[in-house]
Amino acid sequence: MLYFDHNATTPLDERVLEAMAPYLGAFYGNPSSLYRMGRICRGAIDTAREQVAALVGAHPSEVVFTSGGTEANNLALKGLAFAREPGLIVAGATEHPSVSEPLEFLKARGWRIATIPVGRDGLADVAFIESLPAGEIRFATLMLANNETGVIQDIAPIAGWFRELGIVFHCDAVQAAGKIAIDFKASGVHMMSLSGHKIYGPKGVGALILDKAVMLEPLLHGGGQEQGLRGGTENVAAIVGFGKAAELALSELEERRARLLGLRERLEAGLKTIPGAVVFAEGSERLPNTVQFGIAGYDGEALVMNLDRQGIAVSSGSACASGAGEPSPVLVAMGVEPEVAKSAVRVSFGKSNTETEVDRFLDVLKKLVGISTSESRGVMPII
Numbered sequence: 483m484l485y486f487d488h489n490a491t492t493p494l495d496e497r498v499l500e501a502m503a504p505y506l507g508a509f510y511g512n513p514s515s516l517y518r519m520g521r522i523c524r525g526a527i528d529t530a531r532e533q534v535a536a537l538v539g540a541h542p543s544e545v546v547f548t549s550g551g552t553e554a555n556n557l558a559l560k561g562l563a564f565a566r567e568p569g570l571i572v573a574g575a576t577e578h579p580s581v582s583e584p585l586e587f588l589k590a591r592g593w594r595i596a597t598i599p600v601g602r603d604g605l606a607d608v609a610f611i612e613s614l615p616a617g618e619i620r621f622a623t624l625m626l627a628n629n630e631t632g633v634i635q636d637i638a639p640i641a642g643w644f645r646e647l648g649i650v651f652h653c654d655a656v657q658a659a660g661k662i663a664i665d666f667k668a669s670g671v672h673m674m675s676l677s678g679h680k681i682y683g684p685k686g687v688g689a690l691i692l693d694k695a696v697m698l699e700p701l702l703h704g705g706g707q708e709q710g711l712r713g714g715t716e717n718v719a720a721i722v723g724f725g726k727a728a729e730l731a732l733s734e735l736e737e738r739r740a741r742l743l744g745l746r747e748r749l750e751a752g753l754k755t756i757p758g759a760v761v762f763a764e765g766s767e768r769l770p771n772t773v774q775f776g777i778a779g780y781d782g783e784a785l786v787m788n789l790d791r792q793g794i795a796v797s798s799g800s801a802c803a804s805g806a807g808e809p810s811p812v813l814v815a816m817g818v819e820p821e822v823a824k825s826a827v828r829v830s831f832g833k834s835n836t837e838t839e840v841d842r843f844l845d846v847l848k849k850l851v852g853i854s855t856s857e858s859r860g861v862m863p864i865i
């Protein structure tokens with residue numbers, strides 16, 4: 483199988499598995515226990531906290547481990563809301579459901595949401611943000627990199643604007659972490675969400691990076707773990723794996739970025755030879771591994787299913803939205819016509835993909851849309 487869906491999830495790095503193994507076996511202690519085995523497990527969590535903090539330029543004490551990006555986003559948004567009187571929340575138009583759905587939940591409880599529009603380039607409209615009644619804003623959230631298009635927002639000036647006004651600013655960096663350099667301190671962001679399984683770590687673990695000055699209500703009470711912000715006995719092995727994955731992502735960041743960008747450029751050059759193919763937000767700064775494209779007249783879901791028959795795994799949008807049959811809300815927010823948005827296919831490369839695999843993908847895709855190539859015999863066209 484050719485796996486090109488790394489924005490959905492990544493395989494576990496062997497080195498991560500190796501680091502986790504002792505905590506799935508011999509070291510089964512509760513990190514809150516005072517005896518030696520407990521202390522060993524606590525020490526392993528402390529190391530992981532340092533590794534995750536280093537990946538994003540934060541202090542280890544600013545790392546709150548969670549069960550993943552979804553919980554980190556929920557903790558940030560509901561945790562802020564539960565500690566404040568209802569008012570206005572400012573949010574991006576292309577947020578992941580783990581941000582947009584908690585906001586809908588809050589909306590039903592008296593909060594108002596101002597959605598920052600995006601252009602066809604996928605970038606937030608800064609003038610809109612500056613036109614908002616600052617005194618009414620309780621907090622704001624904007625993702626760093628979009629899971630579908632890969633578009634990277636220019637976060638620092640926006641975070642700086644909110645910080646100057648004393649407004650807490652949260653950023654979902656789940657897709658950006660490990661793919662581009664992140665400096666939490668320098669960015670001016672107050673809270674940042676991360677996830678283990680997007681960076682070759684295990685599923686079911688993530689973190690909220692939290693500026694200590696921010697008041698937050700926990701979602702899970704009990705036990706006092708994670709500075710009282712996330713009660714529950716820690717998933718030591720997963721946290722250790724996340725830490726190791728973060729360490730590797732940091733040390734290999736530039737090497738991975740350069741390789742992924744090479745694959746992205748190769749794919750985009752190939753797509754240019756397919757009539758009617760467009761890369762969404764092509765001119766914007768995007769993640770080095772992500773290409774979301776459409777081919778006029780073709781249905782994205784059908785292309786995904788036909789590619790699957792040829793052993794190629796891609797997505798027609800975010801994993802959560804696939805199968806829904808609706809055009810991607812991200813593309814619709816960008817002003818892409820629904821019928822064009824329905825043709826969307828997302829390719830997201832990972833560190834072990836190769837140029838040969840990209841070429842194979844292009845050959846199969848061309849055959850599926852009726853363009854014959856020398857190497858793609860045996861692939862049945864869709865129409």
Ligand SMILES: Cc1ncc(COP(=O)(O)O)c(C=O)c1O
Pocket residue numbers: 489490549550551552553555578580625627628629654656657676677678679686687688
């Ligand atoms: C931008 C973004 N935020 C949050 C999440 C949720 O992360 P998790 O799967 O760890 O809950 C995802 C996962 O697809 C994502 O792409």
